[in-house]
Amino acid sequence: MTTLTLSGVAVGCGRIYLLLVLLSVCIMSSNGNDVLKMLESDGDTTGGVKEAAQFLRGGNDVEKISESFPTLVEEGITFSRTISLLPDGSSFDLQFDGQCQNEDAYGNNDCHYDWGDTIGAKYSIMVTEELDASATIQGKFKIDHFVPWEFLCKVCGEPCVLEIPIIQLERAIEMPPCPIVVGEMSDTVDEWIGNHSPTDGTIPTHIVGDVYVTDSSGIELIHATVNVFVK
Numbered sequence: 001m002t003t004l005t006l007s008g009v010a011v012g013c014g015r016i017y018l019l020l021v022l023l024s025v026c027i028m029s030s031n032g033n034d035v036l037k038m039l040e041s042d043g044d045t046t047g048g049v050k051e052a053a054q055f056l057r058g059g060n061d062v063e064k065i066s067e068s069f070p071t072l073v074e075e076g077i078t079f080s081r082t083i084s085l086l087p088d089g090s091s092f093d094l095q096f097d098g099q100c101q102n103e104d105a106y107g108n109n110d111c112h113y114d115w116g117d118t119i120g121a122k123y124s125i126m127v128t129e130e131l132d133a134s135a136t137i138q139g140k141f142k143i144d145h146f147v148p149w150e151f152l153c154k155v156c157g158e159p160c161v162l163e164i165p166i167i168q169l170e171r172a173i174e175m176p177p178c179p180i181v182v183g184e185m186s187d188t189v190d191e192w193i194g195n196h197s198p199t200d201g202t203i204p205t206h207i208v209g210d211v212y213v214t215d216s217s218g219i220e221l222i223h224a225t226v227n228v229f230v231k
Helices: 011-030 032-040 049-055
Strands: 003-005 077-085 092-095 099-104 107-113 119-125 137-144 147-154 161-163 169-173 183-191 205-214 220-230
Touching: 147 161
Parallel strands: 003 169, 092 107
Antiparallel strands: 077 107, 077 220, 092 119, 099 107, 119 183, 137 147, 137 205, 161 169, 205 220
């Protein structure tokens, strides 16, 4: 298991978002044909997993959903996010290094990096409620619309381990010590995405889903939707 440490603190949403972008590349990193063979040999009697493999191969028997991978997406990593819930009085700002088309109240959005680029970003968050180890951050995702992927971690006190399906790969994010106190915090990150697509662009990957932060009483504090395309 590899541990990815981003210096500083913050609730964790910025870290999770940036790591999801990088993990999309990891999902492609094992040989693409091996992944498809694993899918096609799966014993799932419903046929959903085998349909996923056929979908990825471009088989004619499975109708492709146009939103699953837009034809205009360029080679590289393309990603966006929507923040639909933040606590009153709090703020979140994520800025990338000039690779994004749009900007909203939460920073840069609709971003694209070519192979060989380094993702440079800075994010800050204003925390209005103290959080301890009973608060959680949860993700619910679909890979290429077929493969479910979920994680549930504490927002502080221990690493958040993300176990990637299919290729059985683990990545860990070093979370801040508990408690996370009220106040403003920030961090920066620079991550190189590699010189070329792990599958030479022949097997694109799409990850879409939601990230939630919930306090100790079960009240949802943050809700964000993440959309990542790798080609």
